[in-house]
Amino acid sequence: MTIHFTGTMLLQGIVSGLLSGGVYAMIALGMALIFGVMRVINVAHGTLLMLGGYVTYWLFALYGMNPFLSLLISFPLLFVVGLLLQRFFVSRVVGAPELSSLILTFGLSIFITNVAVMSWTSDYRSVEFLTGSFLLGPIAISKPRLVTFGFALLITVAAFVFLNKTKTGKAIRATSQHRELAQVCGINVRRIDLITFGLASALAGAGGSLISVMYSIFPEMGRGYVFKSFLVIVLGGAGNYPGAFLGGLLLGVVEGLTSLLLTAQLSEVIAYVLLVLVLLIRPTGLLGGRT
Amino acid sequence: MKIIKALILAVSSIVFVAGPIFAQAPIKIGASISLTGTYAKLGSYTQDGYLMCAKEVNEKGGLLGRKLEFVVYDDRSDPPTAIKLYEKLITEDKVELVMGPYSSPITKAAATVSEKYKKIMMASLAAETAIWEQGYKYLFMTISPAEVYMQGLVELAAERGLKTIAIITEDTSFALAAGQGTADLAKKKGMQVVLHEPYPKGTTDFSGLLIKLKALNPDVISGGTYFDDSVAITRQMKELDVNPKMFGATVGGDVPDFGKQLGNTAEYVYGSTQWAENLQYPGVKDFINNYKKLYNREFSYHAPAGWGACQIFAEGIRRAKSLDSDKIREQLLKLKITTAFGDYQVDERGFQIAHKMVLIQWQDGKRVTVWPSNLAEAKPRYPTPAWSARK
Helix, strand or coil, X not given: CCCCCCHHHHHHHHHHHHHHXXXXXXXXXXXXXXXXXXXXXXXXXXXXXXXXXXXXHHHHHHHCCCCCCCHHHHHHHHHHHHHHHHHHCHHHHCCCCHHHHHHHHHHHHHHHHHHHHHHHCCCCECCCCCCCEEEECCEEXXXXXXXXXXXXXXXXXXXXXXXXXXXXXXXXXXXXHCHHHHHHCCCCHHHHHHHHHHHHHHXXXXXXXXXXXXXXXXXXXXXXHHHHHHHHHHHHCCCCHHHHHHHHHHHHHHHHHHHHHCCHHHHHHHHHHHHHHHHHHCCCCCCCCCC | CHHHHHHHHHHHHHHHHHCCCCCCCCEEEEEEECCCCCCHHHHHHHHHHHHHHHHHHHXXXXXXXXXXXXXXXXXXXXXXXXXXXXXXXXXXXXXCEEEXXXXXXXXXXXXXXXXXXXXXXXXXXXXXXXXXXXXXXXXXECCCCHHHCCHXXXXXXHHCCCCEEEEEEECCHHHHHHHHHHHHHHHHCCXXXXXXXXXXXXXCXXXXXXXXXXXXXXXXXXXXXXXXXXXXXXXXXXXXXXXXXXXXXXXXXXXXXXXXXXXXXXXXXXXXXXXXXXXXXXXXXXXXXXXXXXXXXXXXXXXXXXXXXXXXXXXXXXXXCCCCHHHHHHHHHHXXXXXXXXXXXXXXXXXXXXXXXXXXEEECCEEEEEECCCCCCCCCCCCCCCHHHXX
């Protein structure tokens, strides 16, 4: 039997893709910040996301806390975890060749994941909080994804306001544009590194909290998001933060439409084909990255 | 020289006859099991089954007058590690027998080692048919193969005159085989397979696939799933308002956590299992009581499967009256036996042909056996109501 793709189906695919893309964008923004400021590719980003997921899970399982309310705890908690990681580990490889940071954060991610396995076992868990959908005519809009998208958007916009309007935020962008020059201008780049890593970890943690409402929580849940974030950063242009946001939404839609029109197996293939095309045609990303 | 040999023989036979039971060294059985990593939980049930079996065999006087003793290592859910561990068990620890690890992919890897050293491997938890198509001589199967996992779902659907089925499976060996088996069974019953599509391992977002399913609106959806994907698919079917008359998921649908994670959303979902607590096999009640006494926790079919495989192996050895691989093999090939885990009989490849699958359905938060009818606790709740019609 052949499937006749109707406009409704396509629209449904795009809506579902956009809703997933919002979370990708938020998580990728964190990774983009770290890369922009420190030139560190943080492979451990996914494990920080996983920690955020467990914060939400345990607060929900033990105290029945609303998973969206638990963002108020996972965000600052992961900020602190990020600060500590930066202070004791990552600060040592800032400025070193990029391979050093890759190895370090890879090691950290293995360590943290295994601690999670030992502490909480490798069981899959989930937060059964919001299920089902709103039906807008023939289009189904998933309730957990809609709310998740809303929060991801809110947090991402707040992060942009912080980066554009506050003094610290401007210092982060300045450091990202030119580290030495920023230092010469009196910016304490070590402090900016700390704040950046904290903020990025908090964004990952918030991502974990939000994802836990949609998908299962387990120690290796973050792995796929590292690759997705990497893809989003390249799509949007390395160091270009609004680009990361756009890239996230785009990735969500591409994945959604590929698994709809072709097969689910091809959705990652197509995403990476897109990556190669962007690198060939617009090597600085869709919105143009920092050179 | 002859005199010395005769003397040794005489002395040893005196020891054998006159000595207490277990005067000889125990029979060491080696196994690598996934105690950490992805398969950790299911592997731990397998280990429980093995150890419980050894304890029971020893309480009844052991095997060939010797005690059974397991040597177990953790393969971290990793096939290459299992290969190294079986090498070590056989060559360094000098175990006399080996039992299989948990899961098809790890058994597939480990069997290359047992075969090399001509050791019988009693595979307790491998369901992939292809493993028995390699021409291995010493590998025996305990559980039903992947292809028949969804036989119950297809038969129930055909009885109700359903015409169309969609099959979605993870793109790994067991799930693909389960999907193919389901498709073949459905076609035999005159059903039309409207979609048969694999998805990559680790997929979390099934929207695209489910939108297609929604448009095709098949009577039955059958998932060749493990645990995480079965939960995600069920949840997203609700989100996208996909409403088949029957929906079944191979592995995940049967796991106790499926209901725990999904709550009400799990209702009406079918799952398949190798074993259930209410089955009328001999010794089922004893197994359940002994297990709870020993480990004090809930379990899935992996525990009785491990236990059953070990009991079958022991029976083969008793009949062979020897630990010689070829003699045991001969007995295991002709053995027909029903344990608390169910029926055992293999064909000339060592491939399981007697053990039966059962189909369960989630009813009021519990797994209820609904097929085959002679083992069913209740009738299936049919059809599955649309999501919007549920409370």
